[in-house]
Amino acid sequence: MSMWEGISQAFAHLFTLEAGLGLLIGVVGGMIIGALPGLSATMGIALLIPVTYGMDQTAAILMMAAIYTSAVYGGSISAILIHTPGTPSSAATCLDGYPMTQKGEALHAIGLSTTSSVIGGIISAIALLLIAPPLARLSLNFQAPEYFLIAFFGLTLIGSLASGNMLKGLLAGAIGLTFGLIGLSPEVYARFTFGNFQLLGGIDLIPAMIGLFSISQVMILGEERGKHSSNVKVEAEIKGRFLPPAKEFVGLIPLILECSVVGVFIGILPGAGGDIASWVGLNLAKNQSKHKELFGTGIPEGVAAPEAANNAVTGGALIPLLTLGIPGSSTAAVMLGGLTIHGLNPGFELFSKYAGVTYAVIIGFLVANILMGLVGWAAGRYLTKVSKVPIPILLPCIAMLSIIGAYATKQNMFAVYICVIFGLLGFVMRKFGIPTAPVVLALILGPMADEQIYQGSMQALGFKKTFFQYVLSRPICIVLLGLIVLGLFSPLISALISKGYKKKYGDVGEAAEDI
Amino acid sequence: MLKGRIQDLVIGVIALAIGIVMFIETKSFPDITKVYCRIVLIILIVVGAAMILTSLINARKPGPEEVHVKEWVNPLIIFAFVLVYVIMIDIIGFFVSSAIIMPVVMIFMGYKKPLPIILTTVGMLGFVYILFVTQLKLRMPQGLLF
Numbered sequence: 001m002s003m004w005e006g007i008s009q010a011f012a013h014l015f016t017l018e019a020g021l022g023l024l025i026g027v028v029g030g031m032i033i034g035a036l037p038g039l040s041a042t043m044g045i046a047l048l049i050p051v052t053y054g055m056d057q058t059a060a061i062l063m064m065a066a067i068y069t070s071a072v073y074g075g076s077i078s079a080i081l082i083h084t085p086g087t088p089s090s091a092a093t094c095l096d097g098y099p100m101t102q103k104g105e106a107l108h109a110i111g112l113s114t115t116s117s118v119i120g121g122i123i124s125a126i127a128l129l130l131i132a133p134p135l136a137r138l139s140l141n142f143q144a145p146e147y148f149l150i151a152f153f154g155l156t157l158i159g160s161l162a163s164g165n166m167l168k169g170l171l172a173g174a175i176g177l178t179f180g181l182i183g184l185s186p187e188v189y190a191r192f193t194f195g196n197f198q199l200l201g202g203i204d205l206i207p208a209m210i211g212l213f214s215i216s217q218v219m220i221l222g223e224e225r226g227k228h229s230s231n232v233k234v235e236a237e238i239k240g241r242f243l244p245p246a247k248e249f250v251g252l253i254p255l256i257l258e259c260s261v262v263g264v265f266i267g268i269l270p271g272a273g274g275d276i277a278s279w280v281g282l283n284l285a286k287n288q289s290k291h292k293e294l295f296g297t298g299i300p301e302g303v304a305a306p307e308a309a310n311n312a313v314t315g316g317a318l319i320p321l322l323t324l325g326i327p328g329s330s331t332a333a334v335m336l337g338g339l340t341i342h343g344l345n346p347g348f349e350l351f352s353k354y355a356g357v358t359y360a361v362i363i364g365f366l367v368a369n370i371l372m373g374l375v376g377w378a379a380g381r382y383l384t385k386v387s388k389v390p391i392p393i394l395l396p397c398i399a400m401l402s403i404i405g406a407y408a409t410k411q412n413m414f415a416v417y418i419c420v421i422f423g424l425l426g427f428v429m430r431k432f433g434i435p436t437a438p439v440v441l442a443l444i445l446g447p448m449a450d451e452q453i454y455q456g457s458m459q460a461l462g463f464k465k466t467f468f469q470y471v472l473s474r475p476i477c478i479v480l481l482g483l484i485v486l487g488l489f490s491p492l493i494s495a496l497i498s499k500g501y502k503k504k505y506g507d508v509g510e511a512a513e514d515i
Numbered sequence: 516m517l518k519g520r521i522q523d524l525v526i527g528v529i530a531l532a533i534g535i536v537m538f539i540e541t542k543s544f545p546d547i548t549k550v551y552c553r554i555v556l557i558i559l560i561v562v563g564a565a566m567i568l569t570s571l572i573n574a575r576k577p578g579p580e581e582v583h584v585k586e587w588v589n590p591l592i593i594f595a596f597v598l599v600y601v602i603m604i605d606i607i608g609f610f611v612s613s614a615i616i617m618p619v620v621m622i623f624m625g626y627k628k629p630l631p632i633i634l635t636t637v638g639m640l641g642f643v644y645i646l647f648v649t650q651l652k653l654r655m656p657q658g659l660l661f
């Protein structure tokens with residue numbers, strides 16, 4: 001099916017009340033989640049996946065994609081107004097955004113952030129539309145050995161999902177892989193089920209994910225007991241002009257476009273997410289500026305560049321996710337879980353059998369970015385009030401939604417207990433500096449690798465080869481093996497880039513932990 | 516040895532022990548199942564061993580921050596609330612349990628204004644009822660009461 005046929009089918013999926021509502025809820029919800037320091041896009045999507053069960057595929061995936069892009073933008077608002085990045089992607093925005101607020105230009109800074117985020121998001125949506133279909137066509141040549149290596153490639157990204165200690169990231173991955181062993185093997189043999197028939201189907205991904213991200217966060221918020229963290233002060237009155245003056249905007253356009261393109265490429269690269277893109281964007285702006293010394297004092301370039309770059313990452317990150325099933329970030333890993341739940345398997349199928357849904361999601365993602373700008377224009381200044389919701393009020397609401405979300409997956413209490421156990425596990429892991437995102441990635445990719453090894457071994461038998469001889473006899477596998485080697489080195493490269501920029505610009509306010 | 520390093524050492528020992536016990540369990544598994552399981556468990560064992568080694572080698576170098584038990588008290592009480600909440604749902608149903616637990620947790624967290632507590636509880640329950648019961652047609656956990 002050609003791209004144009006897919007697009008023509010997409011409109012029937014997109015112009016429905018359900019898809020429209022999904023889009024709107026995703027944009028507004030994402031913005032609120034992003035603006036709340038302590039909540040991330042990853043957690044927001046994990047929490048809302050159960051809400052999408054009754055929705056059709058387009059509306060559900062669209063809502064998740066809208067939350068993703070909108071949360072990245074929402075994070076900039078608290079970065080600008082209260083010097084606390086709502087998401088790690090907005091840390092670089094604090095440097096010039098907050099000084100602009102102190103100078104009484106808060107609304108101007110939010111306007112710049114909105115405009116740049118919208119442009120970055122739109123460019124990434126266009127890149128997604130143009131790059132994803134030909135890449136997906138490549139996956140037509142894939143069989144079990146290639147899918148095994150893709151799963152393995154995804155697992156090599158575990159190191160890059162571990163923000164600090166790589167060994168602890170690998171441990172988290174190993175924990176996830178071990179949990180992935182529970183249940184029936186592809187040979188239909190019950191492994192590590194301890195006689196419990198509910199475990200035969202394996203560990204349910206969604207309750208585990210909700211536990212790891214949300215219940216653990218509820219426990220961490222419990223540390224705030226008795227503290228009045230709701231008394232957030234906004235330095236200046238939020239008034240003035242929202243849209244940047246025409247002259248200033250025209251001057252910023254080349255920088256915004258450049259940062260957007262850079263953001264898209266960073267998004268495509270596995271392991272390098274919005275946080276790195278925003279620092280790279282800021283550095284790009286500084287290098288090109290004639291007034292380098294003004295950075296950090298509250299100048300428009302310092303807000304526009306990182307915001308264009310971090311929102312451009314979102315569409316870029318969806319390219320390997322939709323075409324090859326490779327999640328390059330924790331948010332993308334959770335979205336992969338969402339796709340699977342709705343019966344959508346990444347690869348060529350998404351661009352052939354489900355082309356209508358996929359193109360509707362891509363076009364809807366573009367619309368979400370425009371809608372994000374409109375909502376930001378209308379309500380951005382009021383979002384700071386969201387940051388003032390007291391934690392004692394927020395905490396039981398998240399806990400209740402987590403429990404009901406876990407229950408909704410299978411409509412039984414066993415899923416709830418899985419969620420609670422993984423919540424405790426997630427809390428302990430986070431306290432000991434072990435990241436939780438690799439567990440999710442391994443829980444998704446482990447069983448996939450398991451299945452493909454089994455199928456590949458069966459195919460290899462037909463050629464009188466071992467599985468590994470069979471793998472080495474296929475040219476695409478050799479390319480994938482090269483990518484795996486690259487993937488193994490990517491955490492080192494990302495760490496060096498990130499460390500370099502953070503050292504150069506110093507630390508900013510506390511960001512939501514990149515779980 | 517610095518306390519942060521001891522923590523990592525203990526984590527490594529636990530990972531190693533679980534890996535070895537599970538590896539022994541795979542003896543009775545069929546061949547192809549055994550291969551994948553063993554690959555995974557060898558990864559767990561190797562990572563566990565690597566954590567032990569790095570903790571011992573860097574025993575006196577500053578590393579991971581020490582986790583203070585004091586910091587765990589409130590989160591663990593919150594976890595206990597969550598656990599009690601789930602058990603209550605099983606016994607007396609979702610809505611009644613939520614109506615009891617939510618205000619209790621808010622008060623425990625140090626929030627004392629009754630109106631926002633009542634409004635949040637009622638609002639959230641109404642939201643869940645409309646979304647999950649009337650729209651998504653979810654059969655909620657029902658207990659003795661509702």
